[in-house]
Amino acid sequence: MGRPPDPARRERTLARATDYVLGHGLVGLSLRPLAAALGTSPRMLLYDFGSKQELVAAVLAEARRRGAARLAENLPPQATSPEGHLRGIWAWFSEPERAGYVRLMFEVHADGLVHPENYPNQAEAITGWFNALNTTFRDIATGPDDTVAPTLVMAVIRGLLFDLTTTGDRRRTDHALDRFCELLWH
Incomplete structure (x- = not known):
């Protein structure tokens, strides 16, 4: 009879594998180099x-969990204003320290277009933001089940992150977010 699974070892391995993927991405991920890097x-x-x-599904779930927890810890209180909340989301995601999360998000989106079978929960990861964003941005939502407002906010944030990641033009993307806020609230 084989050795029983060790949940603590699995969790340690998952944490380190997630760190590895956030640093190196998924493209060309092979078990042999990953295992060597993890010892x-x-x-x-x-x-x-x-x-x-x-393993990849577990790493992506862990990266989403970490990202959501860190975002929640670092956002200004929601009571400030929806605009302040949006600016806080942008500030957090656009920091250079989040580059691994942003690259991984785009990598999964791109690969998911070609290989959707590899990411069966990709749609859930996107729609999971609807309730939180709908609550935050109720002043631009048309009702409690409005998915258009959070979709618009997510699309703008994703587009600006893609732009920032590919061009490195922080000044222009920050100004674009400012203009978006003006359009929504001024």
Whole structure:
């Protein structure tokens, strides 16, 4: 009989694998180099996660969990204003320290267009923001079930992040966010 699974080891491995993917991305991810970087073996990765696909799914879920927790910890109180909340979201996501999260988000979106079977929960990750954003931006929403307002906010943030990531033009993208806020609230 084989050794029983060790949940603590799996969690440690997941944390380190998530750090690795945030630093290196998913493109060309191979179990052998990943295992070497983590000080384990490909066999142990498969033992703990079942397959490379399940490992990647766990890493993406952990990255989303970390990102959401850190965003919640670092945003100004929601009571300030919806505009302040939007500016806080932009400030947090656009910081250079978040580059790994932003690159991973775009990498998953792009790969998901070609290989949607690899990311069965991708739509849930996007729609999961609707309730939080709808509550925050109720002054631009048309009702409690409005998904257009949060979709618009997410599209602008994603577009500006893509622009910032590819061009590095912080001044222009910050000004574009300022203009978006003006259009919504002034």
